[in-house]
Amino acid sequence: MAATTGNIGWASLALSESSGDGWQQLLPAGHFTAIDGRPFDVPGGKWFIDDSIAQRLIAQLSASVNDLVIDYEHQTLNADENGQPAPAAGWFKDVEWRDGSGLWIKPNWTSRAAEFIKNGEYRFLSAVFPYSKETGEPLSLHSAALVNRPGIDGMKAVAALCAQYQTSSNHSEDSPMDEKLKALLAKLGVNVDEGQQPTEAQMQSAMAALSALKTKADDADSANQALAALKAKGSDDVDLSKFVPVATYQAAVVELAQLKANGHEKSIKQVIADAKQEGRVFAAEEEYLTQFGEQQGVAELKGMLATRPAVAALKGQQTQDTAPPKKGEGADQELSAEDLAVLKATGISKEDFLKSKQELN
Numbered sequence: 001m002a003a004t005t006g007n008i009g010w011a012s013l014a015l016s017e018s019s020g021d022g023w024q025q026l027l028p029a030g031h032f033t034a035i036d037g038r039p040f041d042v043p044g045g046k047w048f049i050d051d052s053i054a055q056r057l058i059a060q061l062s063a064s065v066n067d068l069v070i071d072y073e074h075q076t077l078n079a080d081e082n083g084q085p086a087p088a089a090g091w092f093k094d095v096e097w098r099d100g101s102g103l104w105i106k107p108n109w110t111s112r113a114a115e116f117i118k119n120g121e122y123r124f125l126s127a128v129f130p131y132s133k134e135t136g137e138p139l140s141l142h143s144a145a146l147v148n149r150p151g152i153d154g155m156k157a158v159a160a161l162c163a164q165y166q167t168s169s170n171h172s173e174d175s176p177m178d179e180k181l182k183a184l185l186a187k188l189g190v191n192v193d194e195g196q197q198p199t200e201a202q203m204q205s206a207m208a209a210l211s212a213l214k215t216k217a218d219d220a221d222s223a224n225q226a227l228a229a230l231k232a233k234g235s236d237d238v239d240l241s242k243f244v245p246v247a248t249y250q251a252a253v254v255e256l257a258q259l260k261a262n263g264h265e266k267s268i269k270q271v272i273a274d275a276k277q278e279g280r281v282f283a284a285e286e287e288y289l290t291q292f293g294e295q296q297g298v299a300e301l302k303g304m305l306a307t308r309p310a311v312a313a314l315k316g317q318q319t320q321d322t323a324p325p326k327k328g329e330g331a332d333q334e335l336s337a338e339d340l341a342v343l344k345a346t347g348i349s350k351e352d353f354l355k356s357k358q359e360l361n
Contacts, residue, residue: 029102042136054097067091070144089113089146122146189345205338211356212348268293279311
């Protein structure tokens, strides 16, 4: 499948060379084409990727908060059109470049998808990426899908991944996760499926929650010690021009943090909206750009968007295709479902949690 907008095209193609350690080839090295002859809109008729391009894609994915989805038959792209659900077959964020073979990912399959692969019901992995129509270089990674019609001929099927899945399942049966660890993770809002090991993302969320709780406890302890010292001196000895009640101070800190977060969010939204009106932003990129701005800052976001060429066909059109935000969306968009569960279970503020998570990374 291919689509174009201005000087940018979108492509989905399939290949499926895999290794026994769970890594899966997503894009081959150098120049490559699809079986049907795509790309037709690139000089020379070939896409191209090398180490430098791959490192840019890897950096983009590392900067994002969420993993990228692997669905079935590209249903994520077709859901709006056919109205059917788009369940995930897996997720990925671990990406690496291998000289001579290309870009590789390490999927985290759902149990259902792993069974499909094991039974031979799905054999190939298809990549979806926007690309430059001038050079054929992939601009970012959008998603991937399990398919049965490969886009690139001569590649091995994904059956080898089943060995890794079975090894993981057997390990879980022989060495089930410690029940105390499972209970601890649940207290932190991280729920691990029965018979499964916690994922890296779940452990990071749990560590961030613990760090935020410790910071919160340390702050409370310091405040209590200061209050005790003031009480020991007696109210007549307290200079109210230098000291304020702890509750008043904490309320002011919370209000200031909220104002700062709201202002930062508005700045990011405005930068993206302005660039979108100028034809520099696709509607599909808004979530990624918002997350980029949250992590790297408004100045970095502005700088990145300023280097992009303006696409006349996009100016003033994309806002018509963008649905109004659903109730509940906004300040929590940068948090995953697991992160929100952690916040609900622990009572940690969003700001403390994100700060702790950034310090861990």
